[in-house]
Amino acid sequence: MKFQLFLASLFSHIKGRHWWLGIVIWIALVAPAQASVILRVAIERDVKQVKVGSSTTAVVKDSSGRTLGQLPGMSAYYAQAVPGGVALDKWQSNLFWVEPTGKGFVYIGDRWYRGRTLVVPSEKGLSVVNWVDLEEYLYSVIGGEMDSGWPLEALKAQAIAARTYALYEREKQRNNPIYDLGDTPDRWQIYQGVNSESRTTLAAVDATAGKVLTYRNRIILSVFHACSGGHTENSEDVWGSREPYLRAVPDFDQNISECNWIRTFSPTEISAQIPEIGNVKQMIPESTSPFGSVTSLKIVGDKGQKVLRGEDVRTALKLKSTRFNVSNGNGSFTLRGLGYGHALGMSQWGAYNLAKRGYNHLQILNYYYKGVALAPIQVKK
Incomplete structure (x- = not known):
């Protein structure tokens, strides 16, 4: 496959911090002024390749804003990270825009999106960003x-x-x-x-x-x-930080089945998440919020202990919420909880x-x- 090389020499000289500056410059060159609020939503980040396409004929542009050609509608093509930039179909450039004609949608990965697509090299491969109206x-x-x-x-x-x-x-x-x-x-x-x-x-x-x-x-x-x-x-x-508008209020979400949960952990399962403490012996809620959420959880093992605080209580053990109690029986730990999420806002x-x-x-x-x-x-x- 023959590739057209655009700005390859410039790309090869841009390293580290200056590499990112180069990306900003290229995007500015080819992104027309927008009166609407445009969001740049990363659909894929740091991947080696991803399928892109369009529901209608799509115009393909390179990093200088030059039109390289078109992709036929309802066809998907692999964008791939290559030395010196990105390859798409028969082209290679420092980045690509895929812009559908008419009222077409763009295809990224396995889904359709409004707006247009930017394929850009990243530190670990390439990223695909959907530029879409808010x-x-x-x-x-x-x-x-x-x-x-x-x-x-x-x-x-x-x-x-x-x-x-x-x-x-x-x-x-x-x-x-x-x-x-x-x-x-x-x-x-x-x-x-x-x-x-x-x-x-x-x-x-x-x-x-x-x-x-x-x-x-x-x-x-x-x-x-x-x-x-x-x-x-x-x-x-x-x-840990106070926001005056995120204040606790009585809620209206009781008796929702997905908000009542039970999780049982063996000591081995907990140790897999927190291996530095060894075999888990105890789980102790040390402090709670005024409304019953665990704000500090001490986990004791035979090699040490670890105290989880705030949102880490939920994320470290992949719990639905931090509003729970702990019971220990038959060598396992059972958590019975209420809520789904961080309970803010x-x-x-x-x-x-x-x-x-x-x-x-x-x-x-x-x-x-x-x-x-x-x-x-x-x-x-």
């Missing part, structure tokens, strides 16, 4: 984060919370030359492309278009979770139940985020 991004996120059959007022509350969170992350990542956020719930929001869109998610986003939550004129960290198990938490009891099941009771989306948001205001952003539809 409101169109939310069409998918709402369906990923909530059941699209839930009451519209709950979906509208989720739309505003998700929009606010996305812009908060976008600002937080302003020095990242490649992406603003990813597509997974471990750190960001669930983004599954057009597959999770529906009539109701579009309606919820359109009805709240451009609206965000602010506290003292600054966009808030509008985190949310599936359910708290009866009471949300104060941010300092989970993350809006409870999604709580929003569902409040909407069922007739509360609107603004009332729901004002209940879970204290002292906030609803503010507009300028978004071109």
